Amino acid sequence: xxxxxxxxxxxxxxxxxxxxxxxxxxxxxxxxxxxxxxxxxxxxxxxxxxxxxxxxxxxxxxxxxxxxxxxxxxxxxxxxxxxxxxxxxxxxxxxxxxxxxxxxxxxxxxxxxxxxxxxxxxxxxxxxxxxxxxxxxxxxxxxxxxxxxxxxxxxxxxxxxxxxxxxxxxxxxxxxxxxxxxxxxxxxxxxxxxxxxxxxxxxxxxxxxxxxxxxxxxxxxxxxxxxxxxxxxxxxxxxxxxxxxxxxxxxxxxxxxxxxxxxxxxxxxxxxxxxxxxxxxxxxxxxxxxxxxxxxxxxxxxxxxxxxxxxxxxxxxxxxxxxxxxxxxxxxxxxxxxxxxxxxxxxxxxxxxxxxxxxxxxxxxxxxxxxxxxxxxxxxxxxxxxxxxxxxxxxxxxxxxxxxxxxxxxxxxx
Amino acid sequence: xxxxxxxxxxxxxxxxxxxxxxxxxxxxxxxxxxxxxxxxxxxxxxxxxxxxxxxxxxxxxxxxxxxxxxxxxxxxxxxxxxxxxxxxxxxxxxxxxxxxxxxxxxxxxxxxxxxxxxxxxxxxxxxxxxxxxxxxxxxxxxxxxxxxxxxxxxxxxxxxxxxxxxxxxxxxxxxxxxxxxxxxxxxxxxxxxxxxxxxxxxxxxxxxxxxxxxxxxxxxxxxxxxxxxxxxxxxxxxxxxxxxxxxxxxxxxxxxxxxxxxxxxxxxxxxxxxxxxxxxxxxxxxxxxxxxxxxxxxxxxxxxxxxxxxxxxxxxxxxxxxxxxxxxxxxxxxxxxxxxxxxxxxxxx
Numbered sequence: 177x178x179x180x181x182x183x184x185x186x187x188x189x190x191x192x193x194x195x196x197x198x199x200x201x202x203x204x205x206x207x208x209x210x211x212x213x214x215x216x217x218x219x220x221x222x223x224x225x226x227x228x229x230x231x232x233x234x235x236x237x238x239x240x241x242x243x244x245x246x247x248x249x250x251x252x253x254x255x256x257x258x259x260x261x262x263x264x265x266x267x268x269x270x271x272x273x274x275x276x277x278x279x280x281x282x283x284x285x286x287x288x289x290x291x292x293x294x295x296x297x298x299x300x301x302x303x304x305x306x307x308x309x310x311x312x313x314x315x316x317x318x319x320x321x322x323x324x325x326x327x328x329x330x331x332x333x334x335x336x337x338x339x340x341x342x343x344x345x346x347x348x349x350x351x352x353x354x355x356x357x358x359x360x361x362x363x364x365x366x367x368x369x370x371x372x373x374x375x376x377x378x379x380x381x382x383x384x385x386x387x388x389x390x391x392x393x394x395x396x397x398x399x400x401x402x403x404x405x406x407x408x409x410x411x412x413x414x415x416x417x418x419x420x421x422x423x424x425x426x427x428x429x430x431x432x433x434x435x436x437x438x439x440x441x442x443x444x445x446x447x448x449x450x451x452x453x454x455x456x457x458x459x460x461x462x463x464x465x466x467x468x469x470x471x472x473x474x475x476x477x478x479x480x481x482x483x484x485x486x487x488x489x490x491x492x493x494x495x496x497x498x499x500x501x502x503x504x505x506x507x508x509x510x511x512x513x514x515x516x517x518x519x520x521x522x523x524x525x526x527x528x529x530x531x532x533x534x535x536x537x538x539x540x541x542x543x544x545x546x547x548x549x550x551x552x553x554x555x556x557x558x559x560x561x562x563x564x565x566x567x568x569x570x571x572x573x574x575x576x577x578x579x580x581x582x583x584x585x586x587x588x589x590x
Numbered sequence: 591x592x593x594x595x596x597x598x599x600x601x602x603x604x605x606x607x608x609x610x611x612x613x614x615x616x617x618x619x620x621x622x623x624x625x626x627x628x629x630x631x632x633x634x635x636x637x638x639x640x641x642x643x644x645x646x647x648x649x650x651x652x653x654x655x656x657x658x659x660x661x662x663x664x665x666x667x668x669x670x671x672x673x674x675x676x677x678x679x680x681x682x683x684x685x686x687x688x689x690x691x692x693x694x695x696x697x698x699x700x701x702x703x704x705x706x707x708x709x710x711x712x713x714x715x716x717x718x719x720x721x722x723x724x725x726x727x728x729x730x731x732x733x734x735x736x737x738x739x740x741x742x743x744x745x746x747x748x749x750x751x752x753x754x755x756x757x758x759x760x761x762x763x764x765x766x767x768x769x770x771x772x773x774x775x776x777x778x779x780x781x782x783x784x785x786x787x788x789x790x791x792x793x794x795x796x797x798x799x800x801x802x803x804x805x806x807x808x809x810x811x812x813x814x815x816x817x818x819x820x821x822x823x824x825x826x827x828x829x830x831x832x833x834x835x836x837x838x839x840x841x842x843x844x845x846x847x848x849x850x851x852x853x854x855x856x857x858x859x860x861x862x863x864x865x866x867x868x869x870x871x872x873x874x875x876x877x878x879x880x881x882x883x884x885x886x887x888x889x890x891x892x893x894x895x896x897x898x899x900x901x902x903x904x905x906x907x908x909x910x911x912x913x914x915x916x917x918x919x920x921x922x923x924x925x926x927x928x929x930x931x932x933x934x935x936x937x938x939x
Binding site for chain 1: 628629630633634637727730731737738739740742756825828829830831832833835836871872875876892896897898899900901902904905
């Protein structure tokens with residue numbers, strides 16, 4: 177019995193070790209283009225896994241419609257459980273054993289940074305890391321193209337709107353103690369300085385904090401009438417609930433991360449109504465300011481098309497149609513467009529050249545522009561700098577508040 | 591296993607010529623490994639080597655001294671942060687920084703060892719757990735350590751040589767691992783090691799016999815932390831970027847799991863545990879791409895579970911393997927090895 181167990185164990189290990197056999201040179205064959213991606217499908221960050229599944233469904237749809245110049249997009253995505261050691265392992269394995277032509281998206285700043293040097297040293301294109309971090313463009317890399325808009329921009333636009341459109345006098349920031357929160361703080365300060373104002377309060381939140389009363393007390397003491405919240409959706413829900421219980425109801429404002437209104441309405445039990453957040457697309461604000469969009473019944477033609485042709489046709493039955501899923505599509509669009517423009521004779525060099533030529537390309541997200549590579553200019557790789565504001569309605573719809581607004585890049589202070 | 595006739599038989603590094611032969615063979619294998627296997631497997635070997643260091647150290651504490659730690663990710667974090675900070679701020683060369691980082695972790699280990707004098711079993715588990723969680727929170731608040739934004743590792747230079755590839759790093763990691771494993775093996779055979787074992791088996795009896803509990807318990811914590819610290823320093827250069835969130839509770843539990851599944855109270859056991867579990871940790875994500883089995887699991891999930899959660903199958907398998915190991919062989923993988931050795935002993939008769 178024991179020896180059988182041992183034999184089974186050894187057999188299983190062998191199978192695992194040698195299962196994925198490799199072929200194809202740098203990921204392009206006559207009929208296929210291999211694209212890699214990592215994402216957490218398990219663990220605490222698992223909700224972000226929908227990004228990769230969105231990309232996957234999008235590629236399947238492209239393939240069903242004939243692929244690109246006679247080639248199908250073969251999507252290899254793996255679960256790294258948000259653990260950089262596993263990201264490295266998966267990237268190396270796919271790159272060395274199967275050979276990826278390029279990488280797309282990839283959730284997480286730490287996970288992305290763990291493989292950045294590896295991909296860049298080998299001159300492998302990587303488009304659209306799924307995290308709004310300045311690390312991607314500091315310094316800019318020839319083969320790394322950012323798509324996700326920075327949270328710096330969210331803060332700028334929200335602050336500007338609160339001060340000029342809503343006439344708010346005391347702006348406060350509640351921020352998570354990481355890069356995400358810090359960008360919020362910097363962006364808000366930057367705009368307030370231009371108006372000769374100061375932050376009414378800055379309130380840090382630890383990821384482990386559960387009681388939001390001390391935070392709410394600080395905000396109330398500071399008499400903040402607009403509060404920018406740069407924390408996780410779970411913390412936002414707690415903060416709003418605590419505020420309501422303590423009769424403190426300023427204008428809450430938040431980021432693209434907390435911009436999934438149907439979800440937020442559900443987890444805040446309706447308290448999210450009236451909250452203003454930044455948005456990087458998914459709706460088309462131009463000509464629609466004041467209008468209402470609903471993700472489950474999109475008026476935006478491209479969004480509606482993806483819902484019926486990509487989500488309904490290729491997503492798993494228990495997949496949720498929401499911003500995480502669509503982000504997976506939005507982040508992959510520039511790569512697909514560049515592959516299309518590069519033509520049948522596809523090389524990495526051509527892909528990079530096409531991406532560099534990309535100007536005001538618009539898919540699901542804001543307009544995307546890159547430029548010729550300049551190691552001193554982060555803007556040549558930043559991609560998307562436009563966002564707009566939306567306000568949550570009672571049923572989780574988005575009332576469009578502004579047209580696309582260009583935001584400013586503020587370099588990292590090290 | 592083998593009959594020992596004198597004290598010197600027991601402390602000898604190699605019990606016979608056969609062991610010498612296998613040791614040399616192993617060293618030769620380790621030397622040629624990067625030339626035989628692809629870069630991905632070299633990376634995996636580096637990951638395994640680092641885990642071996644932690645688990646061998648943890649085993650000194652858990653397996654030999656009978657204490658428990660659910661906070662080893664904390665020492666690991668201290669090692670990683672200290673190595674990078676000493677190199678970037680104080681301009682230490684890598685090896686010096688690594689040793690100092692190990693010593694800094696050891697100091698923290700010593701401090702954690704003090705409350706351990708009064709705590710046992712579940713209470714000690716909670717105390718160490720608290721330590722592991724606190725360390726990452728504290729690091730996250732220190733600006734010099736990059737706060738929650740994390741730290742980039744500097745270039746790895748050893749005596750003028752830039753180590754950039756996995757293969758170069760492999761030789762560094764494996765050399766350090768072999769040295770630390772030999773050190774651990776020797777410690778267990780000395781007065782210190784025997785004191786550890788005496789404490790584990792019956793601490794009151796040990797104290798009666800003259801074993802200084804304060805000294806040896808704190809020493810076990812410090813030694814174990816030193817190993818974790820050195821491993822953490824190496825790990826920082828595998829990832830090239832570290833942030834506090836990496837050193838979470840799950841990591842501490844994973845370290846302990848490797849030690850227990852490998853077999854506590856031996857040097858070879860934790861090594862086997864680290865190898866098998868690290869391998870599974872990295873490879874099980876491929877389970878859905880195995881022909882037939884992967885498709886079958888996908889179908890199973892589509893029929894009975896959630897298809898978007900199908901990746902969680904890897905944890906079900908991982909858990910099942912652990913349960914199987916503990917169920918069939920409570921001594922862990924090392925127990926399996928002993929059993930096999932016994933079985934084949936009279937061969938070919």
